[in-house]
Amino acid sequence: MISYMDLIQNCxxxxxxxxxxxxxxxxxxxxxxxxHFQIPNGFSIIASNRNTKFNYSSINISQIERLEGxxxxxxxxxxxxxxxxxxxxxxxxxxxxGYRNITKEISHGDTIxxxxxxxxxxxxxxxxxxxxxxxKRFTPNHQLIVKFVxxxxxxxxxxxxxxxxxYLQRQTENSSHDFIYSxxxxxxxxxxxxxxxxxxxxxxxxxxxxxxxxxxxxxNYTEMNPSTLSLGCELWYSVGSVSPGVSIASRYxxxxxxxxxxxxxxPSVYSNLNPxxxxxxxxxxxxxxxxxxxxxxxxxxxxxFESTYAIRSDAYFKTNSINDPENSQNKLSSYIAKMGIVxxxxxxxxxxxxDSDLIVGAQILRxxxxxxxQNDDERSATKSDTFDGIDKSPKITEDMPxxxxxNVVYKVSDKEYTESNNINxxxxxxxxxxxxxxxxxxETNKALSEYKETADEDAYITSxxxxxxxxxxxxxxxxxxxxxxxxxxxxxxxDMKGLDSGPRILKYGVEFSYIA
Amino acid sequence: xxxKLNWNAIEKDSFSTYTKELLEEALNxxxxxxxxxxxxxxxxxxxxxxxxxxxxxxxxxxxxxxxxGIFQFKYYGDAFITVKTKISASLLKNxxxxxxxxxxxxxxKFIVSDCDFDxxxxxxxxxxxxxxxxxxxxxxxxxxxxxxxxDPLENIDVNSTFDKITPIANFLQKKIESQIxxxxxxxxxxxxxxxxxxxxxxxxxxxxxxxxxxxxEDDFNKRKNKILLKELDPENPFxxxxxxxxxxxxxxxxxxTLSLGNGIxxxxxxxxxxxxxxxxxxxIIINNSNNFSNYNRIDLNEEDFNYGDIxxxxxxxxxxxxxxxxxxxNHKPKRRVIKMNVKKKEINESAIIDEExxxxxxxxxxPMNNSESMSRRLSRRQSSIPSSTSSRRPSTIKRTLQTxxxxxxxxxxxxxxxxxxxxxxxxxRVAKLDRLVEQRKRRLNNNNNNNNNNNNNNNNxxxxxxxxxx
Numbered sequence: 012m013i014s015y016m017d018l019i020q021n022c023x024x025x026x027x028x029x030x031x032x033x034x035x036x037x038x039x040x041x042x043x044x045x046x047h048f049q050i051p052n053g054f055s056i057i058a059s060n061r062n063t064k065f066n067y068s069s070i071n072i073s074q075i076e077r078l079e080g081x082x083x084x085x086x087x088x089x090x091x092x093x094x095x096x097x098x099x100x101x102x103x104x105x106x107x108x109g110y111r112n113i114t115k116e117i118s119h120g121d122t123i124x125x126x127x128x129x130x131x132x133x134x135x136x137x138x139x140x141x142x143x144x145x146x147k148r149f150t151p152n153h154q155l156i157v158k159f160v161x162x163x164x165x166x167x168x169x170x171x172x173x174x175x176x177x178y179l180q181r182q183t184e185n186s187s188h189d190f191i192y193s194x195x196x197x198x199x200x201x202x203x204x205x206x207x208x209x210x211x212x213x214x215x216x217x218x219x220x221x222x223x224x225x226x227x228x229x230x231n232y233t234e235m236n237p238s239t240l241s242l243g244c245e246l247w248y249s250v251g252s253v254s255p256g257v258s259i260a261s262r263y264x265x266x267x268x269x270x271x272x273x274x275x276x277x278p279s280v281y282s283n284l285n286p287x288x289x290x291x292x293x294x295x296x297x298x299x300x301x302x303x304x305x306x307x308x309x310x311x312x313x314x315x316f317e318s319t320y321a322i323r324s325d326a327y328f329k330t331n332s333i334n335d336p337e338n339s340q341n342k343l344s345s346y347i348a349k350m351g352i353v354x355x356x357x358x359x360x361x362x363x364x365x366d367s368d369l370i371v372g373a374q375i376l377r378x379x380x381x382x383x384x385q386n387d388d389e390r391s392a393t394k395s396d397t398f399d400g401i402d403k404s405p406k407i408t409e410d411m412p413x414x415x416x417x418n419v420v421y422k423v424s425d426k427e428y429t430e431s432n433n434i435n436x437x438x439x440x441x442x443x444x445x446x447x448x449x450x451x452x453x454e455t456n457k458a459l460s461e462y463k464e465t466a467d468e469d470a471y472i473t474s475x476x477x478x479x480x481x482x483x484x485x486x487x488x489x490x491x492x493x494x495x496x497x498x499x500x501x502x503x504x505x506d507m508k509g510l511d512s513g514p515r516i517l518k519y520g521v522e523f524s525y526i527a
Numbered sequence: 528x529x530x531k532l533n534w535n536a537i538e539k540d541s542f543s544t545y546t547k548e549l550l551e552e553a554l555n556x557x558x559x560x561x562x563x564x565x566x567x568x569x570x571x572x573x574x575x576x577x578x579x580x581x582x583x584x585x586x587x588x589x590x591x592x593x594x595x596g597i598f599q600f601k602y603y604g605d606a607f608i609t610v611k612t613k614i615s616a617s618l619l620k621n622x623x624x625x626x627x628x629x630x631x632x633x634x635x636k637f638i639v640s641d642c643d644f645d646x647x648x649x650x651x652x653x654x655x656x657x658x659x660x661x662x663x664x665x666x667x668x669x670x671x672x673x674x675x676x677x678d679p680l681e682n683i684d685v686n687s688t689f690d691k692i693t694p695i696a697n698f699l700q701k702k703i704e705s706q707i708x709x710x711x712x713x714x715x716x717x718x719x720x721x722x723x724x725x726x727x728x729x730x731x732x733x734x735x736x737x738x739x740x741x742x743x744e745d746d747f748n749k750r751k752n753k754i755l756l757k758e759l760d761p762e763n764p765f766x767x768x769x770x771x772x773x774x775x776x777x778x779x780x781x782x783x784t785l786s787l788g789n790g791i792x793x794x795x796x797x798x799x800x801x802x803x804x805x806x807x808x809x810x811i812i813i814n815n816s817n818n819f820s821n822y823n824r825i826d827l828n829e830e831d832f833n834y835g836d837i838x839x840x841x842x843x844x845x846x847x848x849x850x851x852x853x854x855x856x857n858h859k860p861k862r863r864v865i866k867m868n869v870k871k872k873e874i875n876e877s878a879i880i881d882e883e884x885x886x887x888x889x890x891x892x893x894p895m896n897n898s899e900s901m902s903r904r905l906s907r908r909q910s911s912i913p914s915s916t917s918s919r920r921p922s923t924i925k926r927t928l929q930t931x932x933x934x935x936x937x938x939x940x941x942x943x944x945x946x947x948x949x950x951x952x953x954x955x956r957v958a959k960l961d962r963l964v965e966q967r968k969r970r971l972n973n974n975n976n977n978n979n980n981n982n983n984n985n986n987n988x989x990x991x992x993x994x995x996x997x
Contacts, residue, residue: 144632160630258640310639
């Protein structure tokens, strides 16, 4: 889970149209989040609050070996209303670190008319360390970040440490450059990153090429390109300790929405009654196209290769089960939920020392289980509305009562999910249908995009991450979730080969976070 | 005073594995320096064949279960230790690790520039040369504490897998030299403390017994003729009373000094050092050898009685005794006077056999000067009755004096009148007495000869008295 400072920084970037992912620093963010995720240490409670429109504060109390804590203050110059939500309405995916869909923020003239800044300061107790950050945007494409830490002299033995780091960043649509300077041992760094859009498919199925979207509106919201190749490199040199460092990395990421793909490519029939063309449910669907991220990084100085692969799949699932005998109506009640799974792996190899490493990880996301209250009439009506050769499962379960109506799980479409979940954005179902047919309005399109985002991502409330290192025989498990208004994060790191006594717990912790 | 250490005892498996474990645990304890990316493992620990040299400078406190002393410690041996670890050669990773781990915020997030890159390192430390003054405090309950008073290390050889790269090899040598003396000062005492706690407090007595058993096994062949202290009291082998400790120290210190058997006349030659002959033994030898018999003795034999030299010899003896007596006292020696031709006493046959007792009675009734020794008493008795039989000294056999004539006992009386019939009677009695004496003597000589023949010794060489055993 990201810290409160990172959350505010994200909201700041979103509201000022700065891309979080468009920097070399975050090129390997997806595999890092899935394989080298952080585990909280000890027991800690974080309470955060938006004091005023521009002021935020957070306090953290934790028990690691002894009672510790920290207090932080943030201040921005822009209003983060649109993006900042308290934890009661904040979705887990904003806090959760996981598979990142690479979005590209497109900035244009009229959105930013001032030079926003963000101030951050934190003090730790009892060690009295101070850290702070200033982010200043002085052109739409240029930004300066200054980070500093200071450790005080508590007794005669300790030395004060004061480190400043300057990041000068420049971002455009297809590239990004960073210049870094740190006062500690005079470290100089340079990073650059370039993106290439690879449209490897005809214009039929990318979502932004649908007929209902006009070109003007297209620029107003985020695009998700089907595939992107990013290439970048970094150069470091520390003058004080004469340490050079070089690395080159590339990332190939695709985003293909399974449902849309299948909608477009599978045969469908328009019926006269209802010109809606939709796929209701695909039982036993083997969706073989999922968003994936493939990265490859090299350190030519030390001769290390690192390649990772991550793939994500999520779908809605519906179960049919016989109702309780108490219910007199004895109708079929079904539960619908969304589940996502992300699998990733990483392979490392060093050509000089022949050290190799294999790490595999998985993330399982689950949403709330919500009951679908349908009566048989409605179901049959919806059934008859559509003619779809694929939609067979309700028929199957009804025709074959002897199989048992309990545990058939099958995927459902977005439409059915949103219908049953009563997502309260707009009248989504109708707007969805309208848009398919061809009625296009700016609002619906916006609603569509927003709906898509939120419906896709906001659904999850729990996430379980597992990652195991094969050669070092470490295993990390992290469970994160939203529990009423609290975000809970817990984790444990186990050393499987241990000493003589078997598995040994290296690190464990629980963290509770509340955002007001 | 220095010690001889049984350094081979250290080569036992259990001890060396225990030490290796302790050493590994100590090396890996605490926060690992960021340059090492793996724990330190000991591949080999060899104590070498040469023992360190301890010399006692001072002993402060000595008790049954505690001990404190200052020693001089020298070690010029061939012990060596080989350790294995991994060094992180990823420079930017070391850069990040050198920043305090709480300052994660400021650490630059390197992308693969800080990947792991470990170089294994084998390090061998050998050829230790150490010399120092150490203070050892040992107590049964608290174990052993060792403190180095000064820097012990004089030389150490460092060999590693980086030997071919001279700058790194030099750096390692300097670094280790500067650190190793700190390690010795801190680490060795704690190691010995833990070791001592393990081996002594649990079973102090058992420890002693183990030590004794080892010693016995090693030196069994060398110690055939010696009796060990533990044989006196196997249960408490080192428990020796202060009195007997003093006696045995006195005995052993006597051996080391120049005085020979001073006052201890039973002690013959030193069995441990055959070059030393005590005075008592020498006297015995001389007294029993025929060759030297004329030097210190005056024999009164039969011819003297026949040809009249007895008077001169007796006079000589008398003068000698007077001189010896007069050295220590101021008045004249009192001599017993037996008057001849006294009619009161009648000498009869039966009285001859009892004569020894009569002589004894006489001796007892003689008022004697207290300063006279037993030897003088005997010699007086001998001069009063020259026909003494076997000597009062139990371990020596002397040739007896033989006299045929009556005894002239007073100092001035002449012994020349022979025509008295009483004197004839006396002479006859005395002759008979002599014959008896001679028979007894012959018997004894025969026994002595038999003994000598059995021992394959010369007749005249006296056997050594049974020795004192220590």
